[in-house]
Amino acid sequence: MRAVLLRDLQLAVRAGGGFGLGLAFFAIVVILVPFGVGPEPEVLARIAPGILWVAALLAALLSLDRIFAQDAEDGALALIATAPVxxxxxxxxxxxxxxxxxxxxxxxxxxxxxxxxxxxxxAMPWLLASLTLGTPALSLIGAFGAALTVGLRRGGLLLSLIVLPLYIPTLIFGAEAVARGAQGLDPLPGLLLLAGVTLGCIALLPFAAAAALRVTLR
Structure with a gap:
């Protein structure tokens, strides 16, 4: 598994591997928001938690199709499936x-x-805490969606349609935790729910994604 992790990290930093693409998209979306809604600090502060979380969600979506697509194209996925791992x-x-x-x-x-x-x-500590707790769930849900659509032609649109509804609980709890922190309220309930979503994804989605891959490789 360590070899798989290192290989994917090496692929990500190569040209066209997608490294930095999500970060650039995240920054562009946030920078464009004041041009669309106006520069008033009160307005921006009120919508900031939702904007930051929506931008992070969409940025994570950009590179999901690369999780299994490259391995499927070069035949590595079939070899990995037969490995004693x-x-x-x-x-x-x-x-x-x-x-x-x-x-x-x-x-x-x-x-x-x-x-x-x-x-x-x-609200900054709660923004960091919510993204740290929530973004792993985005990657796990994305891996599940990528496993369902691997091998399909033009599967990127279908992947988005599958994954986006599953992202909604993470988005709601993450943005709510940051918003409550910004208002001086207790953000702990949102963070606990966010942690629960992530732990549930860790417990369930690897098995679901592996089952989808086995069906695809038959």
């Missing part, structure tokens, strides 16, 4: 690689972009 572990390794190259940069860049949207300083 649980396919569930391979799914976890690939989801971790996606998070390290997409989710983690979003977490690190979020406070800087939050300043651009006049997010209150008191």
């Amino acid at each position: 649980p396919l569930e572990g391979v799914v976890l390794a690939k989801a971790l690689a996606h998070w390290l190259t997409t989710g983690l940069p979003l977490v690190l860049a979020a406070p800087v972009l939050g300043v651009l949207l006049h997010l209150p300083a008191g």
Whole structure:
């Protein structure tokens, strides 16, 4: 599994591998928001939690089709499936690689972009906490969707249609936790629900994705 993780990280940093694409999209969306809604600090501060989370969600969506597509194209996926390694572990390794190259940069860049949207300083720790807890769920859900659509021609649109509804609970709990933190309220309920979603994804989705891959490789 470590070899799978290292291989995916190497592919991600190559030209066209998608590394940095999500981060650039995240930054562009956040930077464009003041041009669309106006520069008033009060307005930007009120919508900042939702905008940051929606931008992070869409940025994570950009590179999902690459989780299994490259391995399917060069035949590596069939070899991995016959290796003496649980396919569930391979799914976890690939989801971790996606998070390290997409989710983690979003977490690190979020406070800087939050300043651009006049997010209150008191909400910054909760923004970091919510993204740290929630973005792994985005990668795991994306890996499940990618497993369902691997091998399909023009599967990117279908992948988006499958994954976006499953992202909604993470989006709601993450944005609510940040909003409550910005208002001086207790953000802990939202963070606990977010952690529950992520733990549920870790427990269930590797098995679901592995089952989908086995069906595809038959």
